[in-house]
Amino acid sequence: MSPDPILVALNNCNPNQPLEPGDPRFVDLDDIRGLALREYLSKLLRAADSDERFEKVAVAGHRGSGKSTELNRAQAELVQNSYVTLWASVNENLDPKEISFSDIIRLIVMLIDDRFGHLIHSQPQVKQAFDVVGQWFQEVTKTFTKQISSAMDLGLKGQVGGSLDAEIGVGGLKLKTELGKLSAAISVIRRSEGSERTEIRETLERYNNQLVLNLNSLLRAVTAVDSPAQRLVIILDNVDKYDPRIVNEALLGNADLFRQIDSHLVFTIQSSLLLSPVDGAVEQSFTTLVLPMLPVFHRHTRRLDSRVVERVREAIYKRVPPSLFADVDTVDHLIKASGGCWRDLLRLLQDALLRAKTQIGPAEAKAAVEQVGQTYQRLLRSADDLQILAQAHLKHTVLSDEKTRYLLYHLCLLSYNGVGWYDFHPLLDDYAPVTEAVKAARLVNASV
Numbered sequence: 001m002s003p004d005p006i007l008v009a010l011n012n013c014n015p016n017q018p019l020e021p022g023d024p025r026f027v028d029l030d031d032i033r034g035l036a037l038r039e040y041l042s043k044l045l046r047a048a049d050s051d052e053r054f055e056k057v058a059v060a061g062h063r064g065s066g067k068s069t070e071l072n073r074a075q076a077e078l079v080q081n082s083y084v085t086l087w088a089s090v091n092e093n094l095d096p097k098e099i100s101f102s103d104i105i106r107l108i109v110m111l112i113d114d115r116f117g118h119l120i121h122s123q124p125q126v127k128q129a130f131d132v133v134g135q136w137f138q139e140v141t142k143t144f145t146k147q148i149s150s151a152m153d154l155g156l157k158g159q160v161g162g163s164l165d166a167e168i169g170v171g172g173l174k175l176k177t178e179l180g181k182l183s184a185a186i187s188v189i190r191r192s193e194g195s196e197r198t199e200i201r202e203t204l205e206r207y208n209n210q211l212v213l214n215l216n217s218l219l220r221a222v223t224a225v226d227s228p229a230q231r232l233v234i235i236l237d238n239v240d241k242y243d244p245r246i247v248n249e250a251l252l253g254n255a256d257l258f259r260q261i262d263s264h265l266v267f268t269i270q271s272s273l274l275l276s277p278v279d280g281a282v283e284q285s286f287t288t289l290v291l292p293m294l295p296v297f298h299r300h301t302r303r304l305d306s307r308v309v310e311r312v313r314e315a316i317y318k319r320v321p322p323s324l325f326a327d328v329d330t331v332d333h334l335i336k337a338s339g340g341c342w343r344d345l346l347r348l349l350q351d352a353l354l355r356a357k358t359q360i361g362p363a364e365a366k367a368a369v370e371q372v373g374q375t376y377q378r379l380l381r382s383a384d385d386l387q388i389l390a391q392a393h394l395k396h397t398v399l400s401d402e403k404t405r406y407l408l409y410h411l412c413l414l415s416y417n418g419v420g421w422y423d424f425h426p427l428l429d430d431y432a433p434v435t436e437a438v439k440a441a442r443l444v445n446a447s448v
Contacts, residue, residue: 005324010353012319015346018068021076026069027315032308033292038074040289042081045264049231056259057266058282060274061240061291062411064343067268068237070291074266078233083264086111087235090267091242093173095191098246099239101254102204103190105211106183108234108261109133109218110173113183116222117176129221133214134179140207141186147196151188152181208257216262223263236267244273244409255285271415272408275400293340295417300396302336302426309335312345320349326361333362337369339414339426347372373427379410386437389413389424393438394445396421 012025019026030036041057048055061067075085088111094103113130120127141148175184186204189196204211223230239247247269251258258265271290273282282288296308312335313328325331334352338345351368352360380386384403391398392413398404407413414425428434 005321006353006356006358009320009324010350013346013349013353015064015343015350018066018072021073025315025318027311027318029294029311029315032295032311034295035289035291037070037289037291038077041074041266042077044287045078045083045231045233046081048264054262055264055266056255056261056286057264058286058288059266059268059291060271060282060288061268062271062293062341062408062414063240064341064411065291065293066342067240067291071235071237071266071268075233075235083231083233084115085233085235086115087237088173089238090236091238094187097242099242099250100201100205101208101250101257102201102211103187104236104250105215106186106204107236108215109183110175110180110187111234112218112222113175113177113180114173116225117180119222119225120177123221123225126221126225129217130177130179133218134177134182136210136214137179137182140203141182141200143203144189144196144200147189147194147200148182148185151185208254212257212260216260219262231264233264233266234261236265238268240268240270244270244405247273252282252285259285270409272405275398275404275408275415292417293414294342296335296338296340297416299417300421300423302429304332304336316345316349319346320353320360324353324356324359326359330360330362330365333365334368337373337426340416341411341414341425344372344411344425344427369427373431376410376412376425376427377431379407379412380433383437385412386433387441389428389434390437390441392422393424394441396423398422 037059044055044057059067059071075087078085086108088107090099090104090107093107093110116126117130120130173180173184175181186200189200191197219232223232239251242250251267251269252273269282274288274290294308294312296304296312298305309332313331316331316335334345334348337348348365348368349360351371352364355364355367380389385407388398388404388407389412398408398413404413408415412425412428413422415422424434
């Protein structure tokens with residue numbers, strides 16, 4: 001019995017599943033985005049290598065714009081070019097709601113342990129580096145010995161069937177050394193609800209400079225094993241899923257320290273921090289690459305760009321075959337409603353497929369737009385939000401302030417085509433409070 005094509009298509013449209021290199025569903029859209037992220041990264045890192053320095057790169061973009069998929073491609077190319085990549089989905093390895101500077105440093109330590117921890121048995125300099133750094137962590141956190149022991153007993157043993165002698169799996173990482181296990185135990189505490197959650201972070205972050213020195217000693221030890229020294233790239237994905245204020249405090253506020261790390265570092269941030277930084281401008285602290293959304297509209301309009309739409313349709317048909325659509329207009333209706341935000345397009349397709357019996361027709365597409373659109377309607381908090389959206393629609397510019405950053409972070413407001421013109425999400429086009437705010441703003445602007 002052949003599988004139900006609608007169920008197959010539903011599985012193909014998972015909005016939370018970035019594509020791996022070689023996935024048959026992938027369509028290269030670099031030409032319409034105007035940015036080949038993997039090529040930019042490769043050039044940046046090779047240029048830095050020739051100058052004997054380490055790049056720190058912030059990859060910015062709206063959530064759901066495809067950063068994870070593009071970073072997967074970039075990672076594959078870096079490996080082909082003889083780089084060693086250490087990858088982590090930050091929100092899966094650390095607390096999904098809150099991170100700090102010391103959390104990120106410990107995560108990088110665990111990445112090093114996962115990749116190179118086995119060398120402690122054959123490389124004396126690697127063992128010495130892990131031992132020295134491990135002793136430092138034990139000394140600094142000695143007042144939390146009981147909590148760390150409990151975390152190992154409850155939080156770690158439970159993940160490996162009750163034995164800490166085996167490699168410990170945490171967030172997909174296999175930890176091999178005592179330092180790695182200690183770092184993982186602290187992560188368990190940092191996910192807890194007790195007062196120790198904050199206290200252990202504050203204790204570690206009294207020594208932020210030493211945390212970087214410790215990390216660098218590990219990096220030097222493991223990269224010196226091969227000759228010539230291995231070239232490392234640390235990739236931290238999904239940082240953009242944290243609240244902008246948290247990202248600002250953990251990363252941007254510690255930019256000087258991150259720049260001291262003896263490795264290339266690539267991480268994601270939300271584009272709202274570019275327009276409306278909490279403190280200093282991101283570009284002043286890190287090399288910044290912006291991944292644009294799919295430019296489905298002509299500038300300053302809601303008119304679809306037929307060339308771009310044709311390519312986006314091609315990508316859709318890799319997941320949902322044309323036979324499952326009543327007509328091309330239905331596909332284009334969903335593309336228009338997405339505004340070029342790939343994850344929203346997948347959400348719309350999923351919702352429409354759930355409603356479809358044999359095909360997605362105009363009724364299913366309309367219902368999907370209304371359903372997904374409600375998620376954005378509920379995010380609008382006040383008349384001020386409506387006013388910002390209305391002015392952005394009429395002027396295609398925005399001011400840099402906290403309210404605007406909120407709307408950008410939650411995708412109610414979008415930066416289109418990667419060229420700095422703004423408008424509200426098309427899923428709000430028919431929402432009465434927004435359309436009324438636009439009418440009112442138009443009258444006010446005309447009278448000025």
